[in-house]
Amino acid sequence: MKRLFLTMILGFSLLYSQEGASAAPAPSDQIGPLAHLSGPEDEVFDDGFDIGGFEDEFTDVAAEPVYDPLEGYNRWMTGFNNTLFDYLLDPVISTYNFILPEPIRVSINNIFNNLYYPVSLVNNLLQLKFEYALSETGRFIINSTFGFAGMFDTAMQIGVEPHVEDFGQTLGHYGVGNGMPIVLPFFGPSNLRDITGDLLDFYVNPVYYVEPRTYNIPRNTYEGWGLVGAKRFNKFSLYKQEYLQIRREALDFYPFMRDAYEQNRNKLISE
């Protein structure tokens, strides 16, 4: 009797689980979400947005439109940058990527990041983040020595994480708002606060104050921007595929990018 029951239980549960499993793989069922609705269909699609508490978590764009007085220009510049990418940058990056394999470009990026240390230090100190300032210093020392002049992020491998801060973040930390979004030629999305920050960062970098000598780079402001450009170019070469995918998939690329930029910056500022 007992055994019979056990067999029945086993049989039932097998039957059940098979049913559950076979319901999923049918391709037509997979496409629609209707296979896993939490309630009767009518209830789900007839409700007047009954989701208590969730709306507060997200910005209501309809109620508070984004302050974007330059939207016309920004959209145009986004288009310009995209065209620039397709006809100029993409072929150049493809060649660059062909010559330099990814690990080398990662190393170049690491070197640039390592050289950013003075700026990061100043900004950590300005925000009174002494612990981060200390760990950034540790990272600089470790990576400059054991990391072969910053080529390898040895510090991260042993668990000393980066806490990179820029002037835009410092300004944000002290309550300066984002300001209007501005899309820059070549450099892409930014905003008023971060552009100001980028300029300030540039003047914080001690390299800028070193007496100009023929072998110094940068010797002047143009070369300085050239370096910033080279850094961005190299980094972009690492993320070309990601950029292309997002651009292809976005319903409307400009607001997507503008929003993603602001969200990412806000997160960096809050850390």
Place this chain on the structure above:
Amino acid sequence: MKKLFYLVLISLLLPLSAAAMEANEIGSVMRQKVDVVLSILNDHNLSKTERNSAIETEMDPYFDFVLMAKLSLGKSGWQEATPAQRKEYVVLFERRIKDFYMSKLDLYKDEVITLETPQEVKNRIYLNSYIVEKGEKKEVLYKFYHAKEGWLIYDVDVLGVSIIQSYRSQFAGELENGSIEQLLIKLRQPQPDA
């Protein structure tokens, strides 16, 4: 006899509750799921379609796509839509968000994914995960809420960028300039193959 009856009942219910998670299970279940997904990704015998549908089957039960769709459209958009439009929108949205997720998987190359301990934030649970890729640490945050069926994901933050919020700002622009029908027209267009 009564006991046995209960046993039968419980055994019938077990497969049903397999997908739902309790709060304390989120960490372990997600770790297990991530590992399964990674093993699918590493199985190079599978075609891309097979791979994607296998991952879909694994991950589907943990996402609340209907809620994600609603949140992305926003209250006024949802209220403006007719039930038929809502239904079509939800179907199209789910397809889109999945395609978005799947195309990111194409870029995966043997990186290690670390999951942190889930954190309770008000009445939600946040599960932070990170992946070291191209020498940089990338954060991906899964946000769970307590649904009828158990804990389900309602939003994912990638580098601090909320997927729901990103769709919201795009959809809001679309709704401002046109109607829900125009948004549907755009969503109906097939996704370019990434």
